[in-house]
Amino acid sequence: MSEALLELNDVHVNFPAKTNWRGKVTEQVHALNGLDLRVERGETLGIVGESGCGKSTLAKLLMGMLKPSTGQLELARSTNSWLGRGMQMVFQDPLSSLDPRLPVWRSITEPVWIQSRTSEKERRALAASLAAQVGIRPEYLDRPPHAFSGGQRQRIAIARALSGQPDIMVLDEPTSALDISVQAQILNLLVELQRQRNLTYVLISHNVSVVRHMSDRVAVMYLGQIVELGEAKQVLDSPKHPYTQLLMESVPRIGAELDGAPGNTELPGNRKLPQGCYFRERCPYAGAGCEQPQGLRELGSGGAVRCWRKLWQ
Template sequence: MTVSQDPLLTLRDVQVKFPVRNDWLGRPQGFAHALNGIDLQVRPGETLGIVGESGCGKSTLAQLLMGLVAPSAGDVRWVYSSARERHANVQIVFQDPQSSLDPRLPIWKIITEPLFSLGGTPRNQMRGIAAKVAEQVGIRAEYLDRFPHQFSGGQRQRIAIARALASNPSILVLDEPTSALDISVQAQILNLLAELQRRLGLTYILISHNVSVVRHMADRVAVMYLGQIVELGCAKQVLELPRHPYTRLLLDAVPRLGVPLDDEYISAPTELPGNRVLPSGCFFLERCPRRAEGCEQPQRLAGSVHQQVRCHLEHP
């Protein structure tokens, strides 16, 4: 639940592109356009869900938020005054807990990796901090000297969450945090994240292709397509009354009992266009079953505070 309207993070017309080929002098001759004009705010205490199919730019957005890639254009503004403060307050939980944990380290050292990186914490206090954080996520103190391979997948993800909590952050970027887990374990991890948010007042940026997970966790939802946000608003509005054709296509890809499928959207082309050469008008034009005159023009995200959509048919 949102506890304040003052944003922790504001993105304005953010673009990220990567060179894909160079000439013989090393000069870029082509680019992959990963993010193409992202406008977004993240507010304290909320869970913001980011959904979209593979290749839509979700992972690049996560890397941008963590400072792993720099914007090619646009403005990224944090409420934090220094890079160190931002690094302490923004942590990430990765998709695959097995590959994200160093197999050579006991888990108490894994949990305190952010503190080693930030500095300023006495080494003789590290183990005590690890024990306290491990207890918060349901890992017993006597397991602190064990190694990652001695834990199940769900336990490893709990360890990854503990590592993210060690620096006492305000924001967790959750990059597909349950997709590598069994269904029953997914529910346990989601319940743990919800409890931690209530107890610690955390802000979540939940990146997922699983609409059901986002429906369960998110207060607001941003739907991404080809590096753009095509729909943004309250989770209930966006997921139950979608207005952008792509959101409808995304939701219809998840069969639900008692809800008939929309033949118009099922028969629409399903392949995501390449991001080397971007469309000149609406990015979804080639796949849209509702395309009409005016769709060949660039579209903007517009609407009310409860629901914004990038479609001129919704804003005649």
């Protein structure tokens, strides 16, 4: 059995949506609603689902930027260190992790600087070595981020994440701000780094071809829950849950973007959660039995589906 680096058990995250005149919370956004997830060492776990389903909330939770409202999040003791240090994040917009006023060598080594106050000489040497690994010429490291192209900046952001010596990297739409030709280079770099360093990736992406190319397993999220989980090929090529089926049908053959709500532009409310199966109102197969809350059911293949109907038989 492979080693679990991270486990989430029945994690809920709520945000206050409305407060009354006394400052008391009268309405909440239910962003994560009972998330169970296990991330294994060395794997790439792809996370897909429509806008607002809770993907970035999950990323922030993994990074320790948010705490669960209820439920547990456990990180294996063998990871580099506790939350926020054993993990690093790569964002869609690399500029969000690079200070525009600083030469990039300083941004690259900031995670190291936070962990241990090493000398400038040591940090410069580390920045040069990481830059070489991500394909940035070390002699450019005294320049600020705006002196680089989008693809180069994303390489610099990846070098910065690596300097924290993470076990797990959370990649939230890491290539969606880049040109197609540059996207492939960055993905290949990520694959190569993963191989060299035995990194574990949690990859959030709207792009099916990116998820297919990168992921070992895929988790499909709907309204803050996982509705389907399994081997990437299995989930993307023969989806079981009606939501995954709709999501895959809505992917244009060429564009391969998972945008928007399939067959329905109205997003169901995460302020007042539906009774029973969360997907019931949009499900073409909904009927008797679906008014019961649905648990994630294990399939023989190692996958799991949150639907009582045996649609796959």
